[in-house]
Amino acid sequence: MAELTATGRATRLVAAAVGVALLLAGTVWGQDDKFPFGPFSMYAGVNGPNEPAPDTRVEGVDRTGRTIVLNERNAGVRRAEIEGQEGSYVDDPSRLARIADGYQGLNPGAPPLDKVALIVRLHEIRRSSATGKWHDDVRAVWERPA
Template sequence: MQTDTLTATGRLVRASAAVVVFALLAAGTLWGTDDHFPFGPFSMYAGVNGPNDPAPDTRVEGVDATGRTLVLNEHNAGVRRAEVEGLEAAYVDDPGRLELIADSYARMNPDAPPIVRVTVIVRLHEIRNSSLTGQWHDETRAVWQRP
């Protein structure tokens, strides 16, 4: 016989799980970082651009030894855009850190020509009255070149 009513034990288990999840969310919000997903503070959603502020789109480009330019991402170099955005100031202060992305690409693509240059580029899409204008420009934020 099947019943639609939870037993006392079932209610206790569900209530306990809800309390634990709520406590983790509260702790992550107060003391956590985005790395504590899904219990972190979600600070990536905390800001908002104005209706006429450009919308940034960050990418990492690599140039290999043959001169070919390619976008470096989590599939070919193990680096996510959010990680690059979070470390942008560090890359600007010390572009040598970008060599780690080239090294990661080499590990993930052992038969490919080596990356000799890594560039962090931010494409700024122009916005007017909260709508895309179709205009954009790129800003180079950091460059590392193999000596």
């Protein structure tokens, strides 16, 4: 094996120092969008052993009355985006119309959505274990004007 030159060792040392500095700065001042040099705060918290576990979803109801779970594949919206902007959807449910438009754009032959709802399913947890019980909390609803 060949030995590293002094320049090679110095280059590796500087690269490691820069990486560590970026990680430290990102941890103190960064936001999630700076990952991996910022905190990944969506996993930084934990629910208590008896607090419900939330599971967010968006559902649409089309003209035929069929309920469809809307996601990145069929509506172009990721769950993380919905969770990150939940407050905005609650404050202004008309923003859910954009998800209906995304669904129609990705499914041009499908019946249009007349209703879109942001729902959080709260799974009951007792002593850090799921009980199998849950309830849905409808946080925002948009309905197509008649």
